[in-house]
Amino acid sequence: MRTLAQILIAEERRADRDSAPPSRAAFRVCEKLRAPLCTFAGAAGFRSLLSRALVLARVDAPLLAGVQIKADGTFLYSPEMEAQSASAEAAQAGAALVDQLLGLLITFIGEALTLRLVHDVWPQTALKDPKSTGK
Template sequence: MAAETPKGASAVADGPVAFRTLEKLGPHLSMMMGRGGFHGLLTRALFLAAAEVPWLTTVQVVDGDLVGLKVAHSESDQADLCNGEVVLLAQLLGLLAAFIGPALTLRLLSQIWPQLPFDDPDFSATANEEKAE
Protein backbone atom coordinates (compact mmCIF):
# COMPACT_ATOMS: atom_id res chain seq x y z
CA MET A 1 0.00 0.00 0.00
CA ALA A 2 2.91 2.32 0.70
CA ALA A 3 4.07 1.94 -2.90
CA GLU A 4 0.71 3.26 -4.12
CA THR A 5 0.62 6.24 -1.74
CA PRO A 6 2.21 9.40 -3.17
CA LYS A 7 5.19 10.74 -1.21
CA GLY A 8 4.15 13.06 1.59
CA ALA A 9 0.53 11.83 1.68
CA SER A 10 -0.94 9.52 4.27
CA ALA A 11 -2.86 6.44 3.16
CA VAL A 12 -5.90 7.54 5.15
CA ALA A 13 -6.01 11.12 3.88
CA ASP A 14 -5.29 10.21 0.29
CA GLY A 15 -8.21 7.82 -0.16
CA PRO A 16 -8.52 4.11 -0.74
CA VAL A 17 -4.94 3.00 -1.31
CA ALA A 18 -5.68 -0.71 -1.04
CA PHE A 19 -8.34 -0.41 -3.68
CA ARG A 20 -5.80 1.28 -5.97
CA THR A 21 -3.50 -1.60 -5.12
CA LEU A 22 -6.23 -4.08 -6.08
CA GLU A 23 -6.83 -2.16 -9.31
CA LYS A 24 -3.17 -2.53 -10.17
CA LEU A 25 -3.02 -6.19 -9.08
CA GLY A 26 -6.27 -7.18 -10.81
CA PRO A 27 -5.13 -7.16 -14.46
CA HIS A 28 -2.07 -9.27 -13.61
CA LEU A 29 -4.17 -11.82 -11.76
CA SER A 30 -6.80 -11.84 -14.52
CA MET A 31 -4.11 -12.56 -17.07
CA MET A 32 -2.68 -15.34 -14.92
CA MET A 33 -5.95 -16.97 -13.71
CA GLY A 34 -8.48 -15.70 -16.21
CA ARG A 35 -11.15 -13.11 -15.48
CA GLY A 36 -13.41 -15.71 -13.86
CA GLY A 37 -10.60 -16.97 -11.64
CA PHE A 38 -9.80 -13.47 -10.45
CA HIS A 39 -13.50 -12.76 -9.90
CA GLY A 40 -13.78 -15.89 -7.74
CA LEU A 41 -10.63 -15.08 -5.78
CA LEU A 42 -11.72 -11.50 -5.10
CA THR A 43 -15.24 -12.61 -4.16
CA ARG A 44 -13.88 -15.10 -1.63
CA ALA A 45 -11.43 -12.54 -0.23
CA LEU A 46 -14.27 -10.03 0.15
CA PHE A 47 -16.43 -12.62 1.94
CA LEU A 48 -13.60 -13.43 4.38
CA ALA A 49 -12.76 -9.77 4.93
CA ALA A 50 -16.42 -8.86 5.56
CA ALA A 51 -16.43 -11.26 8.50
CA GLU A 52 -13.81 -9.00 10.13
CA VAL A 53 -14.96 -5.63 8.80
CA PRO A 54 -18.76 -5.23 8.70
CA TRP A 55 -18.94 -2.33 6.22
CA LEU A 56 -17.47 -4.59 3.53
CA THR A 57 -20.81 -6.45 3.39
CA THR A 58 -22.13 -3.48 1.36
CA VAL A 59 -19.49 -4.05 -1.35
CA GLN A 60 -19.90 -6.57 -4.17
CA VAL A 61 -17.68 -7.96 -6.89
CA VAL A 62 -19.11 -7.40 -10.37
CA ASP A 63 -17.01 -8.53 -13.33
CA GLY A 64 -13.87 -8.42 -11.18
CA ASP A 65 -14.54 -4.88 -9.96
CA LEU A 66 -15.59 -3.72 -6.50
CA VAL A 67 -19.02 -2.08 -6.55
CA GLY A 68 -20.50 -0.09 -3.68
CA LEU A 69 -17.34 1.61 -2.47
CA LYS A 70 -18.69 5.14 -2.82
CA VAL A 71 -21.60 4.37 -0.50
CA ALA A 72 -19.28 2.69 1.99
CA HIS A 73 -16.90 5.66 1.88
CA SER A 74 -19.69 8.11 2.56
CA GLU A 75 -21.02 6.11 5.52
CA SER A 76 -17.77 5.04 7.24
CA ASP A 77 -15.00 6.97 8.93
CA GLN A 78 -11.47 6.98 7.50
CA ALA A 79 -10.03 4.58 10.09
CA ASP A 80 -12.71 1.98 9.31
CA LEU A 81 -12.15 2.42 5.58
CA CYS A 82 -8.41 1.98 5.91
CA ASN A 83 -8.88 -1.09 8.09
CA GLY A 84 -11.27 -2.65 5.58
CA GLU A 85 -8.92 -1.99 2.72
CA VAL A 86 -6.01 -3.59 4.56
CA VAL A 87 -8.05 -6.63 5.59
CA LEU A 88 -9.37 -7.17 2.06
CA LEU A 89 -5.90 -6.91 0.54
CA ALA A 90 -4.48 -9.26 3.18
CA GLN A 91 -7.22 -11.82 2.51
CA LEU A 92 -6.65 -11.63 -1.23
CA LEU A 93 -2.90 -12.09 -0.91
CA GLY A 94 -3.38 -14.88 1.62
CA LEU A 95 -5.69 -16.76 -0.75
CA LEU A 96 -3.33 -16.17 -3.64
CA ALA A 97 -0.41 -17.57 -1.63
CA ALA A 98 -2.53 -20.59 -0.62
CA PHE A 99 -3.43 -21.34 -4.27
CA ILE A 100 -0.18 -20.65 -6.11
CA GLY A 101 2.32 -20.71 -3.25
CA PRO A 102 4.26 -18.00 -1.46
CA ALA A 103 7.22 -18.01 -3.85
CA LEU A 104 5.11 -17.42 -6.96
CA THR A 105 3.00 -14.84 -5.11
CA LEU A 106 6.12 -12.90 -4.11
CA ARG A 107 7.49 -13.16 -7.65
CA LEU A 108 4.24 -11.73 -9.05
CA LEU A 109 4.23 -8.91 -6.50
CA SER A 110 7.86 -8.08 -7.24
CA GLN A 111 7.04 -7.76 -10.94
CA ILE A 112 4.21 -5.34 -10.19
CA TRP A 113 6.11 -3.36 -7.52
CA PRO A 114 9.83 -3.81 -8.27
CA GLN A 115 10.76 -1.02 -5.87
CA LEU A 116 9.66 -3.07 -2.85
CA PRO A 117 12.17 -5.37 -1.09
CA PHE A 118 10.46 -8.77 -1.39
CA ASP A 119 13.62 -10.63 -0.39
CA ASP A 120 12.67 -10.06 3.28
CA PRO A 121 9.50 -12.01 4.17
CA ASP A 122 8.98 -9.88 7.31
CA PHE A 123 7.23 -6.87 5.76
CA SER A 124 6.63 -5.24 9.14
CA ALA A 125 10.29 -4.23 9.34
CA THR A 126 10.03 -2.48 5.95
CA ALA A 127 6.83 -0.69 6.98
CA ASN A 128 8.45 0.54 10.20
CA GLU A 129 11.48 1.87 8.28
CA GLU A 130 9.23 3.81 5.88
CA LYS A 131 7.33 5.39 8.78
CA ALA A 132 10.64 6.55 10.30
CA GLU A 133 11.66 8.39 7.08
Protein backbone atom coordinates in the same frame (compact mmCIF):
# COMPACT_ATOMS: atom_id res chain seq x y z
CA MET B 1 1.13 -11.07 4.64
CA ARG B 2 -0.28 -8.29 6.78
CA THR B 3 3.06 -6.49 6.60
CA LEU B 4 3.25 -6.87 2.83
CA ALA B 5 -0.34 -5.64 2.53
CA GLN B 6 0.55 -2.55 4.58
CA ILE B 7 3.64 -1.89 2.43
CA LEU B 8 1.60 -2.07 -0.79
CA ILE B 9 -1.15 0.15 0.60
CA ALA B 10 1.43 2.70 1.78
CA GLU B 11 2.97 2.72 -1.70
CA GLU B 12 -0.42 3.36 -3.29
CA ARG B 13 -1.07 6.18 -0.83
CA ARG B 14 2.25 7.77 -1.76
CA ALA B 15 1.45 7.41 -5.43
CA ASP B 16 -1.99 9.01 -4.97
CA ARG B 17 -1.89 12.41 -6.58
CA ASP B 18 -5.56 13.34 -6.13
CA SER B 19 -5.74 12.87 -2.34
CA ALA B 20 -8.33 10.10 -2.46
CA PRO B 21 -9.45 8.66 0.89
CA PRO B 22 -6.93 6.26 2.46
CA SER B 23 -9.23 3.27 2.00
CA ARG B 24 -9.05 3.69 -1.76
CA ALA B 25 -5.33 2.79 -1.71
CA ALA B 26 -6.18 -0.73 -0.58
CA PHE B 27 -8.73 -1.15 -3.33
CA ARG B 28 -6.17 0.13 -5.86
CA VAL B 29 -3.77 -2.61 -4.70
CA CYS B 30 -6.42 -5.19 -5.60
CA GLU B 31 -7.10 -3.46 -8.91
CA LYS B 32 -3.40 -3.43 -9.81
CA LEU B 33 -3.23 -7.16 -9.13
CA ARG B 34 -6.21 -7.73 -11.44
CA ALA B 35 -4.29 -7.60 -14.75
CA PRO B 36 -1.55 -10.11 -13.89
CA LEU B 37 -3.99 -12.39 -12.09
CA CYS B 38 -6.43 -12.30 -15.00
CA THR B 39 -3.55 -13.30 -17.27
CA PHE B 40 -2.66 -16.09 -14.86
CA ALA B 41 -6.13 -17.36 -13.87
CA GLY B 42 -8.54 -15.64 -16.24
CA ALA B 43 -11.08 -12.95 -15.40
CA ALA B 44 -13.44 -15.45 -13.77
CA GLY B 45 -10.59 -16.89 -11.70
CA PHE B 46 -9.57 -13.44 -10.48
CA ARG B 47 -13.15 -12.49 -9.66
CA SER B 48 -13.60 -15.73 -7.77
CA LEU B 49 -10.43 -15.20 -5.76
CA LEU B 50 -11.28 -11.57 -4.99
CA SER B 51 -14.85 -12.52 -4.05
CA ARG B 52 -13.55 -15.12 -1.58
CA ALA B 53 -11.10 -12.59 -0.13
CA LEU B 54 -13.98 -10.14 0.31
CA VAL B 55 -16.11 -12.72 2.13
CA LEU B 56 -13.22 -13.59 4.45
CA ALA B 57 -12.35 -9.94 5.11
CA ARG B 58 -15.97 -9.10 6.00
CA VAL B 59 -15.60 -11.22 9.15
CA ASP B 60 -13.17 -8.65 10.59
CA ALA B 61 -14.45 -5.65 8.64
CA PRO B 62 -18.27 -5.53 8.39
CA LEU B 63 -18.02 -2.21 6.54
CA LEU B 64 -17.03 -4.30 3.49
CA ALA B 65 -20.66 -5.37 3.23
CA GLY B 66 -20.97 -2.15 1.24
CA VAL B 67 -18.57 -3.42 -1.43
CA GLN B 68 -19.48 -5.65 -4.34
CA ILE B 69 -17.38 -7.05 -7.15
CA LYS B 70 -18.61 -6.55 -10.69
CA ALA B 71 -18.29 -9.23 -13.38
CA ASP B 72 -15.09 -7.64 -14.68
CA GLY B 73 -13.47 -7.79 -11.23
CA THR B 74 -13.78 -4.10 -10.44
CA PHE B 75 -15.41 -2.75 -7.29
CA LEU B 76 -18.86 -1.28 -6.79
CA TYR B 77 -19.28 0.74 -3.58
CA SER B 78 -22.54 1.33 -1.75
CA PRO B 79 -23.42 4.92 -0.81
CA GLU B 80 -22.66 4.01 2.83
CA MET B 81 -19.19 2.80 1.91
CA GLU B 82 -18.62 5.93 -0.17
CA ALA B 83 -19.66 8.11 2.76
CA GLN B 84 -17.29 6.33 5.15
CA SER B 85 -14.37 5.94 2.73
CA ALA B 86 -12.26 8.51 4.60
CA SER B 87 -12.70 6.82 7.98
CA ALA B 88 -10.09 4.79 9.83
CA GLU B 89 -12.55 1.89 9.79
CA ALA B 90 -12.66 1.98 5.98
CA ALA B 91 -8.87 2.02 5.79
CA GLN B 92 -8.70 -1.01 8.10
CA ALA B 93 -11.36 -2.76 6.03
CA GLY B 94 -9.35 -2.20 2.87
CA ALA B 95 -6.23 -3.54 4.55
CA ALA B 96 -8.13 -6.65 5.65
CA LEU B 97 -9.19 -7.23 2.05
CA VAL B 98 -5.64 -6.95 0.70
CA ASP B 99 -4.37 -9.21 3.47
CA GLN B 100 -6.96 -11.87 2.62
CA LEU B 101 -6.26 -11.63 -1.12
CA LEU B 102 -2.52 -12.10 -0.59
CA GLY B 103 -3.18 -14.98 1.82
CA LEU B 104 -5.38 -16.74 -0.73
CA LEU B 105 -2.76 -16.24 -3.41
CA ILE B 106 -0.18 -17.91 -1.20
CA THR B 107 -2.56 -20.79 -0.57
CA PHE B 108 -3.29 -21.36 -4.24
CA ILE B 109 -0.08 -20.50 -6.06
CA GLY B 110 2.51 -20.54 -3.27
CA GLU B 111 4.54 -17.88 -1.56
CA ALA B 112 7.35 -17.69 -4.12
CA LEU B 113 5.01 -17.11 -7.06
CA THR B 114 2.90 -14.65 -5.05
CA LEU B 115 5.97 -12.63 -4.12
CA ARG B 116 7.17 -12.71 -7.74
CA LEU B 117 3.81 -11.41 -8.92
CA VAL B 118 3.86 -8.63 -6.31
CA HIS B 119 7.43 -7.78 -7.27
CA ASP B 120 6.39 -7.53 -10.93
CA VAL B 121 3.63 -5.05 -10.09
CA TRP B 122 5.64 -3.03 -7.54
CA PRO B 123 9.28 -3.67 -8.51
CA GLN B 124 10.80 -0.80 -6.55
CA THR B 125 8.65 -0.94 -3.45
CA ALA B 126 7.34 -4.33 -2.43
CA LEU B 127 10.50 -6.38 -2.57
CA LYS B 128 13.93 -5.68 -3.92
CA ASP B 129 14.50 -9.39 -4.59
CA PRO B 130 11.69 -11.80 -3.73
CA LYS B 131 14.15 -14.72 -3.66
CA SER B 132 16.08 -13.08 -0.84
CA THR B 133 13.15 -12.97 1.59
CA GLY B 134 14.03 -16.33 3.04
CA LYS B 135 10.37 -17.22 3.29
